[in-house]
Amino acid sequence: MRGATSAKWVVGAVIVAMSATACGGGDNKADGGSAGGTFRFGITEPTAIDPVNAQESEGIVIARALFTGLYDTSTDGKLIPKLAESGTPSDDGKTWTFKIKAGTKFTNGEPVDAESFVRGWTRVSAKASASDVSYHMADIAGYEDLHSGKSDKFAGLTAVDATTLKVELSIPDFEFVKKTAHSVFSPVPKVAGAGDNKAFNDQPIGNGAFKMTSPWQHNTSITLVRNDDYGLQKAHLAKVEAKILNPANGSTLEYQGFQSGQFDYARMPTPQLTAAKAKYDPQGEWISGDFSGINYLNIFNQNAPFNNADARKAISYAIDREAIVKGVFQGLQKPASAFLPPSFADVYQAGVCTSCVKQDVAKAKEYAEKGGLKPGTVVNFGYNTGAGHEEWVQAVAQQLKDVLGLDVKLDGKPFKEALATQQDKATSGLWRQAWTADYPTADNFMTPLLSTTGIGEDPATGKAQGDNRGRYSNPEFDKLLVTAKATKDDAARAALYKQAEKLAVDTDQGVIPLWQRTQYRLVNSKKFKDIKMDFYEDPTLAEISLK
The missing domain is CATH 3.10.105.10 (Dipeptide-binding Protein; Domain 3)
Structure with a gap:
């Protein structure tokens, strides 16, 4: 990961804002009583939540909730098809052809098609975007010309038709398909515009299990709500609130916030791990991996x-x-x-x-x-x-x-x-x-x-x-x-x-x-179920539901 990136540089303990509201408020028991609820956890101020530059764990967890790409990765490192129906390499490993699931949309109604993937990857790699994570695409043919500003087109990308994306590489890579699980490879709608579109940077319009109805409140909070028009398995939670705090003493504040019932998910200061395990493991509120x-x-x-x-x-x-x-x-x-x-x-x-x-x-x-x-x-x-x-x-x-x-x-x-x-x-x-x-x-x-x-x-x-x-x-x-x-x-x-x-x-x-x-994490298993850590060590927001 670049910067604090997602292969990512890892900051360490996450810092959480101290919310005055008790955790899990605002329940909406639709969908048979298991859906609804507000899940609260803490992050530090991300570098970005737009896939154009989302890079560390705090930004990645938001970007992955807002966008769905070709593949995801299970916690044990196996590829899970999302919008990709198939990904096929050429015999020499220099060309990959992806078939894309038809009929899904961005939350503004624009179609998610092969062209939206070309648009998203081009946007990331363009010189003007100054993306810290564009290097993930460096082996796609034409990257250097696009990234240096010599061209505004990505020569190696072709939308053959609405559901077929062709990727030409500058060198053979039989593992390229694995890269596409990263949020930087997300599709974007036409409204995304250039990489420095501040309105979109602060309130990205995606195609994921969640969406934003208000902009990122810098240094304060980011709020997500369920995308009821999501084209795949819909999320259960009605709302996710990520509280933001200055990094100083963050892990301590997060741990205290969980203890007081203000947070549903927490990391802990290293000296407190043993005590936290002794207290919360018997209650089923301790997870590890x-x-x-x-x-x-x-x-x-x-x-x-x-x-x-x-x-x-x-x-x-x-x-x-x-x-x-x-x-x-x-x-x-x-x-x-x-x-x-x-x-x-x-x-x-x-x-x-x-x-x-x-x-x-x-x-x-x-x-x-x-x-x-x-x-x-x-x-x-x-x-x-x-x-x-x-x-x-x-x-x-x-x-x-x-x-x-x-x-x-x-x-x-x-x-x-x-x-x-x-x-x-x-x-x-x-x-x-x-x-x-x-x-x-x-x-x-x-x-x-x-x-x-x-x-x-x-x-x-x-x-x-x-x-x-x-x-x-x-x-x-x-x-x-x-x-x-x-x-x-x-x-x-x-x-x-x-x-x-x-x-x-x-x-x-x-x-x-x-x-x-x-x-290690503390989780509010009294109220929620299926709280796990994903491949990126973040909470599996799209799987969590009320008990």
């Missing part, structure tokens, strides 16, 4: 002191993941020894990161000496504030001081400021990072986070416009990714991704895996 993501240290590869693999390995060997999981996370997280998640069973390699398996003080010092990482070296360690990271960041910093004698300088910043700092070419040191998949493929981790193209350096400013903020770059790794995409056989493709991960994460130590993404 392992997700397709990774918590890791972004390490700035091109600047001293980490411009060599030995210095980077020294840091990884010095970290006692088990101790932090037991102490800070109270056993509720799992140490990671791979970059790709266990949910991607075809490519998962436990222990592929040799330096991650177990703290090894002797090896940490050995690699530090080889890498020129001397005691007293100043190391900047950045993280985003207000999201519950302070405790474990401090624990890692203390281990680096104790094992290697480093002078670690903690640098906490608000999330948007943190992301901007990471983009600067002069930034050095370490940065707390987390990523959850946008779509269920290894490439969604490898290309944006570790490929040279994922850096996206602006020639004028030197800023990293892509998600590879650590600026890891290895031509051999890049070649493996291109070859993997072009490989039709699933097993052979998986083998190439495994080889690429071994090179980037073990041999080169381009990033430092820390722990897997196990997530």
